[in-house]
Amino acid sequence: MKKFSLNTLALVCAAALTGCGDAETNITELEPTIIVEDDDDHDHDEEAGEGRLAITAADQAVIYVYDLEDNNLIDSLNLTHPAEYLYASPENRYAVSIQRTLDSVEFVDGGLWQELHDDHYDQHDDAPVLTNFTLNDSKPTHYVQRGEQTAVFFDGDGDSGINARLSILSDESIAEETTIADHDFDTNIHGTAEIRDNYVLTTLRDSDSDSTLPEYVALLELHDDHFHQEEIFDISCPALHGSFQTETHIAFGCSDGVLSIEQQGNVFTPQKIANPAELATGSRIGALYGSPESNIMIGTASSDFYFVDLTSSNITPFDWQTEDNLTSVVYSFDGHKEHMLILDNEGYLNLYSAEDDWAFEKRILVIENLATDADPIIVSSKAGEVIYIINDQQVTSVDLDDEHVEEILTLDFAPSGAVWLGIAEEEEHDH
Numbered sequence: 001m002k003k004f005s006l007n008t009l010a011l012v013c014a015a016a017l018t019g020c021g022d023a024e025t026n027i028t029e030l031e032p033t034i035i036v037e038d039d040d041d042h043d044h045d046e047e048a049g050e051g052r053l054a055i056t057a058a059d060q061a062v063i064y065v066y067d068l069e070d071n072n073l074i075d076s077l078n079l080t081h082p083a084e085y086l087y088a089s090p091e092n093r094y095a096v097s098i099q100r101t102l103d104s105v106e107f108v109d110g111g112l113w114q115e116l117h118d119d120h121y122d123q124h125d126d127a128p129v130l131t132n133f134t135l136n137d138s139k140p141t142h143y144v145q146r147g148e149q150t151a152v153f154f155d156g157d158g159d160s161g162i163n164a165r166l167s168i169l170s171d172e173s174i175a176e177e178t179t180i181a182d183h184d185f186d187t188n189i190h191g192t193a194e195i196r197d198n199y200v201l202t203t204l205r206d207s208d209s210d211s212t213l214p215e216y217v218a219l220l221e222l223h224d225d226h227f228h229q230e231e232i233f234d235i236s237c238p239a240l241h242g243s244f245q246t247e248t249h250i251a252f253g254c255s256d257g258v259l260s261i262e263q264q265g266n267v268f269t270p271q272k273i274a275n276p277a278e279l280a281t282g283s284r285i286g287a288l289y290g291s292p293e294s295n296i297m298i299g300t301a302s303s304d305f306y307f308v309d310l311t312s313s314n315i316t317p318f319d320w321q322t323e324d325n326l327t328s329v330v331y332s333f334d335g336h337k338e339h340m341l342i343l344d345n346e347g348y349l350n351l352y353s354a355e356d357d358w359a360f361e362k363r364i365l366v367i368e369n370l371a372t373d374a375d376p377i378i379v380s381s382k383a384g385e386v387i388y389i390i391n392d393q394q395v396t397s398v399d400l401d402d403e404h405v406e407e408i409l410t411l412d413f414a415p416s417g418a419v420w421l422g423i424a425e426e427e428e429h430d431h
Contacts, residue, residue, distance in 0.1 A: 051383050051422025052110050052128070053409075054095040055390070056083040058416040063095060063108055065128040065421075068381075071408045077130050079106055086417030087143045090150050091171040092382060094131075095419050098140050098152075105135035105152060107174050110421030123423070133177040138162040138188075146195040146245065149180065153202075156188030158212065164189040166202060183227055189214050192243045194250045196263060198222045201250050203240055204232065214240045217252060217259060219268055233270045235259060244288035246295050249310045253285045253299065260310050273308065276315045285315070291337040291354035298340060298358065303328065307358065320350065322360055329374060334400060335382035335424070343367075343376060343389065349398060364403050367391055377415065382424030390415050 050068035057064070061079040063086075066072065081104060083097040095108040111126035137154040144151045149170045156164040164185040173180045183202070185191075190212045191203035199221050203214035215238050220227040242253035250268075252259045257274040275284065285299035285306060297308040298318060305318035305328075320328075326344045333340055339361065340352040347367035352358045366389055367376070376391040385400040388408075395409035 049112070049383065049422065050386075051092070051381060051420055052112060053379065053388060053395070053418060054086070054108065054110060054128075054421055055411070055418040056086050056097065056416045058082075058414040060413070062413075063097065064411075064413070065095075065108075065110060066409065068408075068422075074111075075128050077108060077128060079108075079130065080104065080134075081106075083417055085143070086419055087145070087150075088419040088421060089169070089171050089174060090145050090148045092421050092424055093171045094174055095421060096143065098143065100139050100141055103136055103138050103140070103154075105140050107131045107133050112422045113171070114423055131174070131177070133174060135167060135179075137165050137167070141190065142192045144193055144195070144243065149195050151193035151195055151200070151202075153189075153191050153193055155190050155212070156185070158188040163187055164191055166191075166193055166200070168195065168200070181222065181227065183220065188212060190241070192240075192252075194243050194245050196245070196250065199230075200227070201243075201261065201268075203252075211239060216240075217261065217270075231268075233259075233261065233268070235270045235272050237272075239284070242285065242287040242299075244290055244297055246290065246292050246297070246310065249295060251288055251297055251308065251310065253288055255284045258285060258288070258297075258299065258308050258315065260308075260313065262310075271313065273310075273313050273315055276306070276317070278317050279306075279315075289333065289340070291333075294354045294357065296357050318358065320352065320360070322350065322363060329370065330376050330378055332378035332380060332387075334385065334387060335380040335420070339400065341378060341380075341387065343378065345370065345372075349387075349389075351400065362403075364398060364400075364405065366396060366398050366405050377418050379418045379420050381420045381422070383420075383422055384425070388418070388420070390418055 053066045055064050061082045062076055064076045065074045067074050079097055081099040081102045084100050085098040087096040093113040097106040109129050109131055111128045114121045114123040138157045139155040141155050142153040152167045154165040156162045166183040168180040187207035189205040191214050193200050193202040204216040204218050205214040215236050216232055218232045219230040221230050237252050237254035237259040239255035240252050250261045257272050260273055261268050261270045283301045285301050287300045288297050290297040295310040299306045299308045307316050307318050329343045329345055331342045338354050342350040347370040349364045349366045351361040353361045376389055379388040387398050389396045393411040397406050397408050
């Protein structure tokens with residue numbers, strides 16, 4: 001078995017949730033959420049609200065935050081550098097601005113969050129603010145959010161002799177301006193990581209390899225204030241790129257197929273699912289998506305989609321088109337990962353149900369006369385079955401249940417990225 005040297009840094013545990021900056025703070029007391037078994041009518045939308053939309057400007061170090069209750073601009077904030085990538089924190093309180101080429105990660109507090117105090121919730125409705133917390137390591141790239149934590153993978157730089165690094169964060173640790181845990185590697189890697197409770201499955205690369213892509217997966221376990229390396233899986237994953245997990249499996253995209261690792265308690269069993277004959281020569285699955293509750297993942301290879309069935313261990317084409325001559329312009333998932341969403345070249349949003357093994361459900365016209373060079377953004381709300389599509393400078397809301405489509409905002413700047421911030425429905429059940 002190939003051996004690698006792995007160094008670890010100390011674990012810092014976040015203790016409490018605190019506010020950031022000097023922004024105005026408004027607190028509303030709410031009754032605690034009571035979890036009612038089998039009560040499909042139990043609804044928290046009125047308490048949680050519609051949330052906020054954070055949008056970054058292209059080629060400008062500015063982020064705009066809009067209130068989705070009235071679709072008005074709350075504030076615009078100056079970032080240190082223009083955002084190259086924008087993500088939401090695990091519990092959607094913060095917008096995470098990643099500037100890969102400038103080795104920087106910044107955090108914007110969106111202002112909507114809640115905490116439990118004795119017999120009630122304090123729901124915070126604060127002004128957004130750029131926090132003082134930053135991460136400054138080499139080439140932050142993959143941001144992998146799982147549950148209430150997220151992994152930020154810093155690739156490092158071979159030319160400068162800077163090794164890769166992994167940081168684990170939560171909303172609570174961001175509020176405390178610290179990471180939960182950090183891990184140093186012994187070489188630069190264009191890698192990723194999947195968090196599984198007290199385990200992290202992460203990627204390894206032979207320092208003598210000509211490629212920056214990893215070829216092995218290692219299992220790390222959290223022990224008090226540090227990680228222990230438990231094993232390196234003996235099935236290789238050449239040119240590893242892309243990962244996803246379900247309740248029972250963790251998968252990684254490889255040049256020769258998909259590495260599937262099944263977890264049963266503290267036992268992890270790997271197997272390789274080979275590329276199908278339908279996959280074009282020189283093509284590979286380089287990204288994986290899906291729903292945690294479905295063991296059929298969706299893999300992408302160039303512009304094609306594939307089903308990766310982790311139970312039957314096979315990969316088959318996903319023929320998503322309901323009509324001839326349709327192409328995918330942009331794809332995403334709803335806020336609860338119950339549907340895959342594909343916006344096609346005719347301006348229709350196509351919905352595929354995770355519960356029915358990604359079967360086609362319906363098609364909604366959202367953009368008439370979609371330009372051939374359009375590069376829209378899909379943003380999914382976690383406060384309801386609503387998504388927002390930003391096309392050029394127009395923001396459109398789409399209710400996936402009643403199919404109501406409405407243009408809600410016209411921007412006066414060119415957008416580059418966007419995220420939904422607010423209190424998710426399921427988060428009220430977590431406190």
